[in-house]
Amino acid sequence: MIGHARLLDELKKLVKRSPADATSVCADAERLRVSRFAYETIHQDLVQESLTVTIKVVANHRVGIAVTDTLDRTSLQRGLRAALEIARHAPPMKNLPPLPGPYEHITLQDHDEPTANAPAHHVVTSLKPLLRLCQGVGATLAGSWVASEEEMAVVNSNGVACYAASTVSGAKLVTMYRRLSGYASGVERHLSRLNLEELLERALTQCLSRHDPLMLPTGTYEVILEPEAVAELVTWLGYIAFGAKSFQERTSFLFGRIGEPVMARSMTITDEGNDPEGLRQPFDHEGVPKQRVTLIDRGAASGIVYDTTYGLLYGHPSTGHAQPPDQTDGPLPTHLFLAAGTKRRDELIRSCRRGLLIPRFHYVNGLLNPREALMTGLTREGAWLIEDGVPRRPVTTMRFTQSVLEAFQHVLGVSKERRLVADPAQDAGCAVMPTVHLAKFRFTGRSESA
């Protein structure tokens, strides 16, 4: 861990040394432990330490950005020189927003020392009982385990100096039994709260069956989507529609529809970077505190997220959703919440006469027609056919091609229970999602695996 004192000190010194009209520096540091296993073998065990320092300078209305990967003075100075050189050659930019600030904030509230310093043998010790349980029922196990420590800091020449340190641990388990497989994932700030046995039980429940998987005909089905599956769809909505850039380009389905109903009234989608139920991140890459933004309010198109650039364009303050300065996707929501409903998950299943229970989707692509949120993707492990309120038979992989807007207009129920969904081995961001029961979901293809 670099620590707030050193990280902020180095960034402040760099900003002070900069001759530019305005300078903003953000640092993302991570120490990541990842173990991957399959068929009783850990085939990858690694520790990765990374640091990204992004330097943005503004000189005579010209912007330059350089990225480097160490905190040593030589490297930072070279990065600053490169950013200044880029700015010198860049054409002047219209409508440059002023740097945000002043804002000072230091937090370690989501940092857990034992998670940050999990010993090398931790995963081995944790994995042994899982393997024994699997062997006992004749199943095999694959998956991954992650423990990471992250630090983020932003300093600028307008008085921003903020730092947050956090930890996160997670696991993904895939269980295999005969021709079936099951899946469960979990994420916690504290490694000690990561309940691998509970995850294993959830995954095994999906695959321990005497039945061979059914290959169902294509067509429209009722579906009960579990939190991981809902998260996949809502995250895609975030990417194609909830950011100011897609709104400005008019490719967002929210454009021209603010205030109009676009989903069922039971759907309220927010972005909540400060909610401890998610993987909170108190500020964005410009050093602006995260605001709670209502994107869909009881089914109606409500709002989008901004950074300072798009905020200036729309006369709206930044909502704290800036991506790192070298990214070009514009502001994006990264802490998506779907409001909880009133029924229990089991009640949703019991209320389904005939439909599919889907734990997660695979390879969803939401670029087919973003104005209609037309997406395609596939079921993966653990999908079951529900008949008369009971999951009766596992089913083989099915492909959907569906307007998610249309699907979310026909909501039969939303669960009380919500689950945090995130993949700590991949990019930052998370979703807190309930289980959702939809009346109509169009499946257009099928495959062999289950």
Place this chain on the structure above:
Amino acid sequence: MIFFPLYLMMNPERLPKSVVCRLMKDLKRRGVDYADVRFERLLRESLVVENGQVKPVSLFETAGVGIRVLIRGSWGFASTPHLLPSFLKRAATQAIDLAKGCASINKKTIQLAPTPPAKATFRSPWQIDPFEVPLSKKLDYLLWAESTVRGPKPIKRVTAHMDFTKSAKFFASTEGSEIEQHIVESGAGLEVVAQQGNDVQARSYPNSHHGAMAQAGFEYVKQLDLVGGASRIQREVLQLLRAKPPKAGQTTLILDPTQMVMQLHESCGHPAELDRVLGQELSYAGGSFLTPERLGTFRYGSKQITIVADSTVPGGVGTFGYDDEGVLAQRVELVHEGMFTGYLSSRESAARLGLRGSSGAMRAEQWDVPPLVRMTNVNLEPGEATLEELMQDVKHGYLLSTNKSWSIDDRRLNFQFTTEIGWEIVNGTCGAVVNNPLYTGITHQFWQRCTGVTNRDTWRLWGVPNCAKGEPVQLMHVGHGAPYARFDGVTVAPAR
């Protein structure tokens, strides 16, 4: 404290070979069964111009050492950006501790297929160093190309980009390999997005998803002629707003080389990765239908289809001298005249399957992650027909170009793609533009329906700069070369 000597960063030709070799000796002394150490320095420049404004112009640099050790048949990996002995020793100890921990649980011990130790240097060819071209010249060119597309009201966004990378690597292993590699890549492109009502259309030139990239210098960007392509995509994106979608049904498809990139990538490259086949991607990307018992016996496609993984092809972004575990670059047939004949493999996975040796496909995104089995340049070999000959007996069908969306199941069987544009073919002649074309199929059934492949003159090599795999995810540059190919009886539909 000085971490990197300044001269190392200022002179990209200089590599800390003595530091790496000392570390190698230390690892041997500490009793590892095998180890390799990879130093890498990477410089990446990205320029984006959008709607007349220069978006972030960024320069990214990184350098460090990755250490991979094998102890009692188990791997451990750690890395450090610092070359001081204390940091290197700490990283080596981490890797050793991880490997020992894994060895206490692993029932199968990892063996490595043999490979001869090499002492070699590889340099990719380039004429104009893109990092020496003045920034203002590059930006002026992008602004010019981008402005050529803007104007008509439905056009909401035009983006022009250039991407350059330069990497220098030094690999050493306890088996005696010492390999130095210097690689330069260049790429550029344009994208236009138009919107009218609920219809959104996009066109890219010369390929989508930053696919116009090559192991080459700035001369490659000049050859792309962005300004020349700009007026074409402006015209086409407006045509797409007025066009109709294809008729749903089973019909004949001709895919151009830009769409063949994604078809090869998803339905041949990924399923042929042997680590996937052995279950090592089950928690993330999935498995593969190309299971070991199918090797040499499974009909993957029609006789027209020969697909190779070729890391020796000039200009490919999957080309190198040696892979990231020191195996010589090679050309391997994955599919020979329709039969499934080979895998992309590593020394570990090749040994697991009892193959003669690795196919040399271990690649790491950069120094801080271990190599994985990755695609190199996965190419469809050309046939003999001309495009006119391929079309002449098509009564009704579509010619599709430039990938828009992509999706395939976790065993790589059921795929679905949309392309940016298509043209209806009627009685052997290409006619009206169609929008939102979607086609879908099952991988081996689709390839078995291939009834023609065009000749060498039409073959074109592209790249995929963001092939995601592994945990933590690694984004790899991989190459795909293809001609036009014709497929009969394919399910086509409008994307809606």
